[in-house]
Amino acid sequence: MKDQFDHVRSWVFDLDNTLYPPTARLFDQMDARMNAWITREIGVTPQEAQALREGYLTQYGTTLGGLIEHHGIDADDFLRDTHELDLKNIAPALHLRAEIDRLPGRKIVFTNGSRRHADRVTEALGLTGAFDAHYGIEDAKYVSKPRPEAFDRVFTAEGLTPERSAMFEDMAINLTIPYKLGMRTVLVSQEDVAQPDHVHHVTDDLAQFLSRING
Numbered sequence: 001m002k003d004q005f006d007h008v009r010s011w012v013f014d015l016d017n018t019l020y021p022p023t024a025r026l027f028d029q030m031d032a033r034m035n036a037w038i039t040r041e042i043g044v045t046p047q048e049a050q051a052l053r054e055g056y057l058t059q060y061g062t063t064l065g066g067l068i069e070h071h072g073i074d075a076d077d078f079l080r081d082t083h084e085l086d087l088k089n090i091a092p093a094l095h096l097r098a099e100i101d102r103l104p105g106r107k108i109v110f111t112n113g114s115r116r117h118a119d120r121v122t123e124a125l126g127l128t129g130a131f132d133a134h135y136g137i138e139d140a141k142y143v144s145k146p147r148p149e150a151f152d153r154v155f156t157a158e159g160l161t162p163e164r165s166a167m168f169e170d171m172a173i174n175l176t177i178p179y180k181l182g183m184r185t186v187l188v189s190q191e192d193v194a195q196p197d198h199v200h201h202v203t204d205d206l207a208q209f210l211s212r213i214n215g
Contacts, residue, residue, distance in 0.1 A: 001209075001212040001213055002212070002213055002214070002215040004184065004200075004201075005166060005184060005213045007163075007164055008104075008105065008164060008165060008166045008184060009104060009105030009106065009161075009164045009165070010105055010106050010107075010108070010158070010160050010161065010164060010165035010166075011100075011103050011105065011106070011107045011108070011165070011166055011168075012108055012109075012110050012160070012165060012166065012167040012168070012178070012183075013107070013108070013109050013110070013131070013167075013168045014109075014110065014111060014145075014167075014168060014169045014170060014171075014174065014188075015109050015110075015111035015113060015117070015118050015121055015122075016111065016112075016113060016121070016170070017170040017188075018168055018169060018170045018188045018206065019093070019096070019109075019121070019122070019125060019127065019206070020090055020093065020121070020125060021190060022170075022190055023089075023190075024089040024090055025089060026085055026087075026089070026090075026121075029085045029086060030082055030083065030085060031053075033081065033082040033083075033084075033085075034049075034053055034063050034082045035049045035050055035053060036049075037078060037081050037082055038052060038053060038063075038067070041073065041078075042067075042071055042073075052066070056070075060144070061112075061144045061145070061146060061147060062112055062137070062144040064078060064079070064137065064142060064144070065142070065143070065144055068142055075138070075142050076138070079113075079114040079116075079117075079136075079137070079138070080114070080116070083113055083114045083116065083117040085117075085120075087120060087121065087124040090121060090124035090125055091125075092124075092125060092126035093125045093126060093127065093207065094126060095207040095211075096125070096127070096206060096207040096210070097125075097126055097127055097130055098207075099207050099210035099211050099214055100127070100130045100131075100210065101130060102210075102214045103210065103213070103214065105164075106132045106133075106158075107130065107131045107132055108131055108132055108133045108134070108135060108158060109122065109131050109133070109134045109135065110135045110145075110154050110167075111134075111135070111136055111137070112137050112144045112145055112150075113136060113137065114136045114137065114138060115134050115135070115136030115138060115139065116136070117136065118134040118135075118136055119134060122134070133158065135154045135157070135158070137150075139153065139154055139157060140153045140154050141153060145169075145171075145174040145177075146171075146173045146174045146176055146177060148177050151177045151178065151181070155181075162178070162181035162182045162183045163182040163183075165178075165183045165184070166183060166184035166185070166186065167183050167184070167185055167186070168186045168188055168206065169185075169186070169187060169188065170187070170188050170189060172187050172193070172196050172198075172199055175187060175196075175198055175199055176198050179198035179199070179200075180198070184200055184201075185198060185199050185200045185201070186199070186200065186201045186202070186203060186209065187199045187201070187202045187203070188203055188204070188206050188209075189202060189203075189204060190204050
């Protein structure tokens with residue numbers, strides 16, 4: 001395993017359900033807050049809000065993308081409200097911190113959530129200072145993974161060299177572009193999933209996987 005990552009000097013980590021497990025259920029809170037925001041700000045029923053959100057997720061990859069396209073909303077206001085979550089189910093990840101600290105080169109977070117959300121969650125995980133930068137959807141000009149523009153904008157801002165980089169994600173589709181760019185790709189999943197051709201590795205324990213890379 002170590003030999004397959006010896007060339008890597010940039011480590012890109014998704015945030016939600018990647019650096020912490022899905023059992024924290026932060027998305028349950030986020031879904032409820034998004035539905036409430038849409039109901040209040042767009043002026044629809046809760047049932048209509050749910051239907052809108054599901055449709056926009058399918059068409060644009062995020063609820064935000066559809067709201068910007070069809071309703072001209074204030075994206076920053078939406079992100080501030082919907083990402084202000086209760087983080088009581090997030091526990092410090094001491095083993096993960098130790099292994100991230102051992103990785104050579106730059107380490108960044110790249111999330112479809114807001115940069116503030118990344119700041120808050122990494123702090124709750126005990127990962128403050130573990131990463132050289134946090135990139136949120138605002139850094140991709142509100143375009144989300146898996147769209148190529150999102151990767152292009154963030155990777156350009158970072159000055160990242162794909163051939164010397166690796167990306168860790170909980171959604172296989174979000175690894176398609178990194179794979180095409182020449183990155184090493186790792187799917188982090190608690191479920192028994194088939195391994196797509198564009199995914200080099202699958203793990204259900206990120207800290208343990210990083211320990212194998214570190215040797």
